[in-house]
Amino acid sequence: MRLANERAAVRVPATTANMGPGFDSFGMAFRYYDEVEVRPVVGPTSVSVEGVGAGTVPTDDSNLVVRALRAGLEAVGAPQAGFEMRCVNRIPHGGGMGSSASAAVAGLMLARGLLSEPEALDDDLVFSLATGFEGHPDNVAPAVFGGATVAWTDAEGTPRCAPMPVDASLPVSLLVPPETTRLSTEEARKVLPDLVPRADALFNTSRAAVLMLALAGRPDLLMAGTEDRLHQHYRRDVLPASMAVMDSLREQGYPAVISGAGPTVLVLADLSQHTRFTLERHGWTVLRPGIDAVGAQLV
Numbered sequence: 001m002r003l004a005n006e007r008a009a010v011r012v013p014a015t016t017a018n019m020g021p022g023f024d025s026f027g028m029a030f031r032y033y034d035e036v037e038v039r040p041v042v043g044p045t046s047v048s049v050e051g052v053g054a055g056t057v058p059t060d061d062s063n064l065v066v067r068a069l070r071a072g073l074e075a076v077g078a079p080q081a082g083f084e085m086r087c088v089n090r091i092p093h094g095g096g097m098g099s100s101a102s103a104a105v106a107g108l109m110l111a112r113g114l115l116s117e118p119e120a121l122d123d124d125l126v127f128s129l130a131t132g133f134e135g136h137p138d139n140v141a142p143a144v145f146g147g148a149t150v151a152w153t154d155a156e157g158t159p160r161c162a163p164m165p166v167d168a169s170l171p172v173s174l175l176v177p178p179e180t181t182r183l184s185t186e187e188a189r190k191v192l193p194d195l196v197p198r199a200d201a202l203f204n205t206s207r208a209a210v211l212m213l214a215l216a217g218r219p220d221l222l223m224a225g226t227e228d229r230l231h232q233h234y235r236r237d238v239l240p241a242s243m244a245v246m247d248s249l250r251e252q253g254y255p256a257v258i259s260g261a262g263p264t265v266l267v268l269a270d271l272s273q274h275t276r277f278t279l280e281r282h283g284w285t286v287l288r289p290g291i292d293a294v295g296a297q298l299v
């Protein structure tokens, strides 16, 4: 295997995870993208970052996208090089929109784009390598395959995923709070208990099944299908503003959940103009990205 192309470029979607009851398994991709271009060079690696992460993410070989690119090359026995990388980032970091999963997928897709035999790094391998790298198959699956997905780990410890049927016209709103509220996934996982009451586990099992029906074309089931007792309320203290917004929207009849580990709030509906303006007045950004059906693409 060799590096056959002098450049590769990828567009990778933002994702949500959990969607209420599907903790660590359900995910969905959005038409909201990071874009990365890479060229192998003789000499050291350099990374330029425009947009999110400019001035904060590393600009050398320790950059997450570069590390994933190198892991992809290594997995298929391709040689390493120095890299000149250009990132145009839109997905917030520590926002609950899967930025780290998308970064890992971006790097692996770029590796594919440089290879003489790109089919060696197919979507299934990208999914499993990115999961090993990043740890969250619930974000990785939609970032790779698009649409809505369910991800799990089998008895051998291998990550698996499958598409969930979803009505592509389902409106989605992402409510991104001001930057000061960013929360790393690592921090948000520390507050979760190791054990949960059986009644809560049963509650989520039924709601997850209901959500699958709702997504497939039963919008009347969206409120019941977005109920959760396994993670959101445990995170209340680290996500006070987001939980308050989520609770208020649910009281108004909106199917609102915490996106991933937060603090972004996902609503499986359009907001009224009044609600949107109120949030924006308080510094929130309201996105209406639509569902991405294809996942990460070389461009």
Ligand SMILES: Nc1ncnc2c1ncn2[C@@H]1O[C@H](COP(=O)(O)OP(=O)(O)O)[C@@H](O)[C@H]1O
Pocket: 034, 053, 057, 058, 063, 064, 065, 087, 089, 092, 093, 094, 095, 096, 097, 098, 099, 100, 101, 103, 183, 184, 185, 186, 260, 261
């Ligand atoms: N495009 C990117 N380039 C480099 N590093 C990234 C990129 N996206 C995410 N990261 C790394 O991942 C971290 C955020 O990951 P995480 O805490 O899992 O939050 P989330 O995935 O919800 O945005 C960032 O602080 C940064 O270190």
Ligand SMILES: N[C@@H](CCOP(=O)(O)O)C(=O)O
Pocket: 017, 018, 023, 024, 025, 095, 096, 097, 098, 099, 100, 136, 138, 139, 185, 188, 189, 231, 259, 260, 261, 262
């Ligand atoms: N299931 C994970 C999802 C983390 O998603 P992120 O976008 O916040 O990284 C969790 O809830 O911890």
